[in-house]
Amino acid sequence: xDTQNSTAKLxxxxxxxxxxxxxxxxxxxxxxxxxxxxxxYLVPVSEVALCTRQDLEEAVTAARRAFDGGAxxxxxxxxxxxxxxxxxxxxxxxxxxxxxxETLETGKPISQSRGEMEDAAGHYEFCAGAARLxxxxxxxxxxxxxxxxxxRQPSGVVGLITPWNFPFxxxxxxxxxxxxxxxxxxxxxxxxxxTTTLIFADIxxxxxxxxxxxxxxxxxxxxxxxxxxxxxxxxxxxxxGSTATxxxxxKASATNFKKASLELGGKNPQIVFADADLDAxxxxxxxxxxxxxxxxxxxxxxxxxxxxxxxxxxxxxxxKLARVRIGDCLDPDTQLGAVVTxxxxxxILSYVELGQxxxxxxxxxxxxxxxxxxxxxxxxxxxxxxxxxxxAQEEIFGPVLSVIxxxxxxxxxQIANDCPYGLAASIWTKDIDKALQLMRGVHSGxxxxxxxxxxxxxxxxGGFKQSGIGREAGMLGIEEYTEVKSxxxxxxxxxxxxx
Numbered sequence: 001x002d003t004q005n006s007t008a009k010l011x012x013x014x015x016x017x018x019x020x021x022x023x024x025x026x027x028x029x030x031x032x033x034x035x036x037x038x039x040x041y042l043v044p045v046s047e048v049a050l051c052t053r054q055d056l057e058e059a060v061t062a063a064r065r066a067f068d069g070g071a072x073x074x075x076x077x078x079x080x081x082x083x084x085x086x087x088x089x090x091x092x093x094x095x096x097x098x099x100x101x102e103t104l105e106t107g108k109p110i111s112q113s114r115g116e117m118e119d120a121a122g123h124y125e126f127c128a129g130a131a132r133l134x135x136x137x138x139x140x141x142x143x144x145x146x147x148x149x150x151x152r153q154p155s156g157v158v159g160l161i162t163p164w165n166f167p168f169x170x171x172x173x174x175x176x177x178x179x180x181x182x183x184x185x186x187x188x189x190x191x192x193x194x195t196t197t198l199i200f201a202d203i204x205x206x207x208x209x210x211x212x213x214x215x216x217x218x219x220x221x222x223x224x225x226x227x228x229x230x231x232x233x234x235x236x237x238x239x240x241g242s243t244a245t246x247x248x249x250x251k252a253s254a255t256n257f258k259k260a261s262l263e264l265g266g267k268n269p270q271i272v273f274a275d276a277d278l279d280a281x282x283x284x285x286x287x288x289x290x291x292x293x294x295x296x297x298x299x300x301x302x303x304x305x306x307x308x309x310x311x312x313x314x315x316x317x318x319x320k321l322a323r324v325r326i327g328d329c330l331d332p333d334t335q336l337g338a339v340v341t342x343x344x345x346x347x348i349l350s351y352v353e354l355g356q357x358x359x360x361x362x363x364x365x366x367x368x369x370x371x372x373x374x375x376x377x378x379x380x381x382x383x384x385x386x387x388x389x390x391x392a393q394e395e396i397f398g399p400v401l402s403v404i405x406x407x408x409x410x411x412x413x414q415i416a417n418d419c420p421y422g423l424a425a426s427i428w429t430k431d432i433d434k435a436l437q438l439m440r441g442v443h444s445g446x447x448x449x450x451x452x453x454x455x456x457x458x459x460x461x462g463g464f465k466q467s468g469i470g471r472e473a474g475m476l477g478i479e480e481y482t483e484v485k486s487x488x489x490x491x492x493x494x495x496x497x498x499x
Contacts (some may be wrong), residue, residue, distance in 0.1 A: 009330075011104070012135040015046045017194055019055060019218050020201040021212025022062035031055075034191050039107030039338035040329035040374035046105060049390050050192045051219040053227045056186070059428055060233050063157045063184035066212030073154050073182040078348040081128040082178055086207035088124035094203065098196050102168055103195040103329050107338030107374065110330050119456075120172035123473070126457040127176035130478055134181060147489045152482040154182030155259065156235035159228035161221070161240045161249070163188035165295045167197055170240050173461070174261075175479040178238075179213070180422075186215045186234070188225055192340065194218045195405055221245065230255040236481060237261075240297075243421070243466050252471075260382055261470030263297065263462060265395040266423030270452065271438060273409075274309045276428035278316060280450070286320040288426065288452040290336045290379055294399035295344075297467075298424035300452055302392060303334070304415050307405040314383065314403060318364050321379040327372050337364040339398065340372040345375050348398030355382045355391035355402070363403075376461070387418050395421070409434050417443045422464025426452040445471075 014035065014348070018027040026051035036046045067073045091098065099113035099147040106113075107358045139148030158178050162170045178185050189197040197216055204214050217224055225245075229237050229252035239249045243264040253260045270285045272278070288300030305313050326336040339345040345368065354367045365378030377399055385392050385402040402427050406412040416425060422443035428450055429435050435449050446460040448454060460471040470480055 010041060010043055012043055014044050015101075015195065017046055017198055017218065019049050019051050020056070020214075020216040021059045021197060022066075022215065023205060025201065026196075035163070036105055036192055038104045038329075038374070039340055040103070042374055045057040046101075046195050048191050048218050050191065051224055053218045053223065055219075056217050056224055056227050056231070059217045060157060060231060062212040063186050063215055064233055066210060067154070067184040069210075069212075070209040072179075072184065072213045075182075077132045077134065080131040080180055080182070083204075083208045084124045084128035084131065084180065087176070087204055087209075088121040088128070088208055088229055090203035091121040091124065091200075094199065098168060098199060100330070101195040101199070102193075103337075106165065106167065106292075107329055107340060109334040109337045111332050111334070112292065112337070115168040116166070120169050123172040123457045124176045127180040127478070130177075130475060131180035134476070134478055134482070136484075142488075145491050147491055149487040149489065151485045151487065152181070152479065153485060155481055155483050156183060157233060158183045158185045158236045158238060158481060158494060159231065159234040160185050160187045161225050161228065161239045161241070162187065162189050162197065164192040165292055165297075167193040171197060171200070173472050174238055174240075174477070175214075177473065178481045179209070181237075181478050181481045183481050184213045184215075186217060186228065188217055188219065188228055191218060191220055224254060225249070229253055232256045234258060238470075238472075239263075246468065259470075261472065262468040263470075263472065264423070264466065265421055266297045266299070266463065266467050267302060267393065267395055267419045267421045268298055268300050268424040268426070268444070269302045269304045269314045269419075269429065269442070270426045271412050271416055271442075272303065272305040272309075273412075273429040273431065273434060274306040275430050275434075276450070277430065278309065278313055282313060282316040282320050284426065284428065284452045285317055286324065286379070289401045289417055290321075290345065290399050291453055292322055293337050293339055294348075295340060295376065295397050297455075298398075298446060298453055300424075300426055301396060301401060302416075302419075303401050303403045304412050305403065305405055306412070307407055310403070314363060314381065318381065320381075321364060321381075324351045324379060326369055326376050326378075329374070334426070336376070336379065336399065338376055342375065344397070345377065348377055348396055348400060351391055351394070351396045351398070352380055352382070352400060353384065355389065358386075358389045358403070360385045360389065360391060365399075387415050393419060409437060413438055413441045417441070420466045424448070425469035440473040498499045
């Protein structure tokens with residue numbers, strides 16, 4: 001484990017954030033505010049407005065007015081494509097600024113933030129093309145007197161609640177798809193990480209998005225998020241976060257039976273067979289458990305490894321983790337960043353203690369990093385974990401790996417699926433038959449073979465079981481935010497019913 005002290009330049013003053021409604025930035029005014037402390041440096045960097053339900057009402061009204069006005073909802077797809085392409089260009093033009101603030105507020109390494117900004121631009125480029133491909137269908141098989149048409153049209157006003165761990169890339173995995181299909185949107189970013197979502201309002205305005213189509217209301221989940229979920233004039237609610245909060249969002253959405261798209265928690269298995277490239281697998285497992293300090297819904301938090309190679313594989317993994325660079329989040333060489341809040345750090349470490357109480361062996365790490373200016377946790381491995389242990393069933397959301405051995409492919413699949421979640425999985429083997437067998441059988445919305453946490457905007461993402469409902473990204477991600485209308489058109493004279 002290679003730790004680094006901070007040498008980076010921090011902002012000279014706290015950045016004060018307002019909110020954004022109907023094409024105009026608004027100051028916090030007399031609203032309560034929350035000061036955000038950079039997890040990697042423990043200094044204040046931003047101050048966000050805690051908006052009220054009345055602010056949300058104004059935002060929804062603006063979004064509805066924009067939708068009904070038709071400048072975006074009924075415009076030619078060519079116009080949408082041009083705006084989305086310009087948004088991608090705007091992201092790249094301000095990439096360093098966006099990455100800087102993303103790193104300050106989340107605690108992730110700057111190299112990861114830069115990569116996420118580039119990936120985000122790719123989503124807008126994909127949707128620029130996909131907007132022009134969105135179509136319905138026709139049925140020319142109902143006889144001479146009837147012709148059928150199926151259309152897709154925008155749903156209306158979308159409420160979008162994004163998480164603290166990936167504020168900008170999660171926005172990019174949803175917003176351009178929402179916009180490509182012609183909807184208006186009200187976004188509530190996490191109060192801990194709101195800056196890049198507000199910067200993006202300027203980028204979209206410069207790209208030519210009509211006012212009122214994109215609105216940002218900052219604030220807390222119990223105040224603003226709850227109000228969005230139950231709002232009678234929001235047609236779809238999209239939420240990314242914990243399964244417990246997702247259940248509350250889904251329950252609140254019943255007020256007007258709004259559609260809901262939820263990407264929730266995960267307890268994702270890394271299934272490693274003896275015939276895999278074990279060095280590559282160890283590198284992938286190390287990456288998947290350390291990516292975003294494990295604060296990632298698709299993090300590989302369970303190592304399900306063939307028993308015959310388990311001991312040697314864990315030794316290989318420990319050697320990899322010993323060389324992970326931890327510390328200064330603004331240093332491009334840093335690989336493992338900080339933990340979001342003191343409360344979350346305490347939660348992660350409490351799970352490490354719980355695992356040992358349940359009978360697991362602490363093979364590596366298990367403590368906060370000493371001598372650094374921020375909140376950092378050592379990469380941690382728990383061995384002798386049984387599938388029924390809480391550390392194997394519950395989402396820890398930190399750089400903690402539970403090791404569970406298996407004897408057969410059937411047992412590996414049983415262990416992988418013995419969990420309330422079904423968000424992601426990785427399979428490591430050179431045997432195509434085993435890869436296909438496990439790929440078909442594993443309960444996960446995203447599955448990787450001989451890689452992990454990879455892929456672009458063309459394929460959908462989402463979860464099985466308690467990991468959520470609905471799909472984001474790809475063409476399915478655009479269709480998610482449309483309504484389907486079936487039309488029957490009579491041809492010629494009607495045969496009278498009344499003689």
